[in-house]
Amino acid sequence: MHTPGTPLTEARARFILLWSQMGAEWGIPRTTAQVHALLFIVGEAMSADDVMAELGVSRGSASMTLRQLVEWNLVHRVHRRGERREFFEAEQDVWKLLQAIVALRKRREIDPLIQALEACRGDVDATPDPGGRAAPSASIAASIAAHNERIEALKQVVGLIDAIGGHVTAGDGETLRLAVQLLGRAS
Amino acid sequence: MHTPGTPLTEARARFILLWSQMGAEWGIPRTTAQVHALLFIVGEAMSADDVMAELGVSRGSASMTLRQLVEWNLVHRVHRRGERREFFEAEQDVWKLLQAIVALRKRREIDPLIQALEACRGDVDATPDPGGRAAPSASIAASIAAHNERIEALKQVVGLIDAIGGHVTAGDGETLRLAVQLLGRAS
DNA sequence: ACGATGTTTCAGAATCTTCTGAAATCAGGA
DNA sequence: TCCTGATTTCAGAAGATTCTGAAACATCGT
Numbered sequence: 001m002h003t004p005g006t007p008l009t010e011a012r013a014r015f016i017l018l019w020s021q022m023g024a025e026w027g028i029p030r031t032t033a034q035v036h037a038l039l040f041i042v043g044e045a046m047s048a049d050d051v052m053a054e055l056g057v058s059r060g061s062a063s064m065t066l067r068q069l070v071e072w073n074l075v076h077r078v079h080r081r082g083e084r085r086e087f088f089e090a091e092q093d094v095w096k097l098l099q100a101i102v103a104l105r106k107r108r109e110i111d112p113l114i115q116a117l118e119a120c121r122g123d124v125d126a127t128p129d130p131g132g133r134a135a136p137s138a139s140i141a142a143s144i145a146a147h148n149e150r151i152e153a154l155k156q157v158v159g160l161i162d163a164i165g166g167h168v169t170a171g172d173g174e175t176l177r178l179a180v181q182l183l184g185r186a187s
Numbered sequence: 188m189h190t191p192g193t194p195l196t197e198a199r200a201r202f203i204l205l206w207s208q209m210g211a212e213w214g215i216p217r218t219t220a221q222v223h224a225l226l227f228i229v230g231e232a233m234s235a236d237d238v239m240a241e242l243g244v245s246r247g248s249a250s251m252t253l254r255q256l257v258e259w260n261l262v263h264r265v266h267r268r269g270e271r272r273e274f275f276e277a278e279q280d281v282w283k284l285l286q287a288i289v290a291l292r293k294r295r296e297i298d299p300l301i302q303a304l305e306a307c308r309g310d311v312d313a314t315p316d317p318g319g320r321a322a323p324s325a326s327i328a329a330s331i332a333a334h335n336e337r338i339e340a341l342k343q344v345v346g347l348i349d350a351i352g353g354h355v356t357a358g359d360g361e362t363l364r365l366a367v368q369l370l371g372r373a374s
Numbered sequence: 375a376c377g378a379t380g381t382t383t384c385a386g387a388a389t390c391t392t393c394t395g396a397a398a399t400c401a402g403g404a
Numbered sequence: 405t406c407c408t409g410a411t412t413t414c415a416g417a418a419g420a421t422t423c424t425g426a427a428a429c430a431t432c433g434t
Contacts, residue, residue, distance in 0.1 A: 008331050011309035015338070018303050025296050027214040029422060043333060048381075058424045063382055084432070085380055094340040098348075109212050116205050122198035144195050150228060151202065153281040160364060161285075164351075177347060216392060235411080245394045250412060271402075272410055 015041050016055075031057055035065045036074055039090035040097075045078040047085050073100040095173035106165040110158060117155045122147045202228050203242075218244055222252045223261055226277035227284075232265040234272050260287040282360035293352040297345060304342045309334045 005013070016037040023033025034055050039046060046054070052062045066088050069075035074097065078087040091097050122144040168176060192200070203224040210220025221242050226233060233241070239249045253275050256262035261284065265274040278284050309331040355363060 006327070008309050008327065008334060011307055011331075011334060015307040018300075018307060022296070022300055025214060027212060031423075041334065041337060043337060059381085060383075060425065061423055064423090067382085092337070094344045098344050109209070113205075113209055120198055120202040120205060122195050140193070140195065144198075146230060147195060147198060147228065150230065150279070157281045157285050218393075246411085247395065247413075248393055251393090254412085 012038070012041050029065075031055070031061050032065045032068060035062065036069055036090060039069075039075055039088060040092070043090075043092060045080075045087035045089040047087050049085075051088070072104055095176075099169050102165050103169045106162060106169065110162045110165060114155060114158055114162065117151055117158070120151050199225075199228050216252075218242075218248050219252045219255060222249065223256055223277060226256075226262055226275060227279070230277075230279060232267075232274035232276040234274050236272075238275070259291055282363075286356050289352050289355045293349060293356065297349045297352060301342060301345055301349065304338055304345070307338050 016034055019037035019040075020030050020033040023036075024030060034057075035051055038051060038054055048059070048062045048066060051057070051066070052059060055062075057065075066075065069090075070077055070088070073091070075088050075090050078089045080087055091100065124141055124144045167179065171179070203221055206224035206227075207217045207220040210223075211217060221244075222238055225238065225241055235246070235249045235253060238244070238253070239246060242249075244252075253262065256277075257264055257275070260278070262275050262277050265276045267274055278287065311328055311331045354366065358366070
């Protein structure tokens with residue numbers, strides 16, 4: 001028989017569970033998502049020990065996870081006067097939250113992807129033809145051209161996503177909402 | 188000494204590797220991403236056996252993976268007359284590709300998330316107070332209100348993402364590119 | 375300098391995900 | 405109907421990721 005807790009506690013638990021499930025779909029470790037959810041929904045600064053106790057995770061996990069969340073700008077370190085240990089507080093402005101996430105993924109995934117796509121082109125001049133026989137086959141050249149076009153097209157799409165990410169990162173919430181309205185009108 | 192292969196083959200291999208790495212970051216199984224990359228970059232229909240041979244994966248993997256890619260609309264089944272076995276061909280229009288991916292994630296992650304966030308609200312009326320003592324504490328009510336505001340704010344952000352996804356899914360490539368220009372101007 | 379308190383690290387354990395391969399299933403063709 | 409070749413399924417193996425816990429490391433106050 002596990003204690004039901006207050007309605008608020010239960011609502012928090014539901015949210016933490018939901019957020020960790022979402023995180024899983026996004027490749028974010030369960031504990032990381034749980035810790036962020038907890039800090040966000042509680043809304044006030046907690047110590048590492050509080051987090052450990054609340055979620056039942058190990059000290060190591062809590063430490064690693066908090067460090068990462070701080071690194072990602074989703075959580076801020078807070079010092080309390082008269083307290084020696086550190087406290088952690090989740091960013092409460094959901095627009096900043098979105099921006100932090102978008103900026104992170106753009107920087108870590110999109111930008112390098114565009115870079116790497118360059119290296120996936122096939123070089124038409126570097127024909128193999130080890131025998132030295134002429135006519136390196138027009139069809140091979142055509143294949144390489146088609147290949148490069150595909151890479152190019154992909155790069156454009158990724159570039160577009162990058163641009164959207166850039167705008168999200170740049171503006172504030174109000175601007176973004178407005179932009180979406182425009183987007184709707186353009187369709 | 189492994190054979191170097193033609194420049195085209197090598198460029199393809201680079202792309203397949205890149206795409207599978209990207210997939211990993213997005214929570215897509217390595218094999219799935221590899222198969223899609225292969226079909227996309229080769230540009231023509233292949234049989235399951237071709238895929239197996241080309242990537243060195245098991246029959247089971249190839250089957251499961253192709254089924255999934257077809258389900259996601261990233262790959263189409265192709266029947267050739269006089270051939271009994273099926274062939275598979277990747278969608279070559281990169282805009283359709285983007286739309287398929289966005290539609291998938293919107294349907295499977297964003298929409299349910301919005302739904303689930305509703306259930307994370309705390310009900311102010313359902314105060315615990317098992318002793319029946321009056322004054323269910325104004326501070327508890329305030330906490331619940333704050334909780335609900337946080338949930339609400341999150342819902343708005345997720346709703347915005349949903350809206351963007353909806354527009355991407357709806358329009359064509361040209362429209363989208365235009366919209367991003369507008370977005371840039373609005374910032 | 376030392377002890378007390380709080381934090382980080384990391385090797386191995388636990389867990390979860392993905393892949394394999396062979397057997398079951400299915401779909402024509404004779 | 406039976407045979408043949410293609411496809412699907414799924415239990416267990418292989419592999420990758422994440423978590424734990426205890427030891428090492430800081431930092432501060434005395």
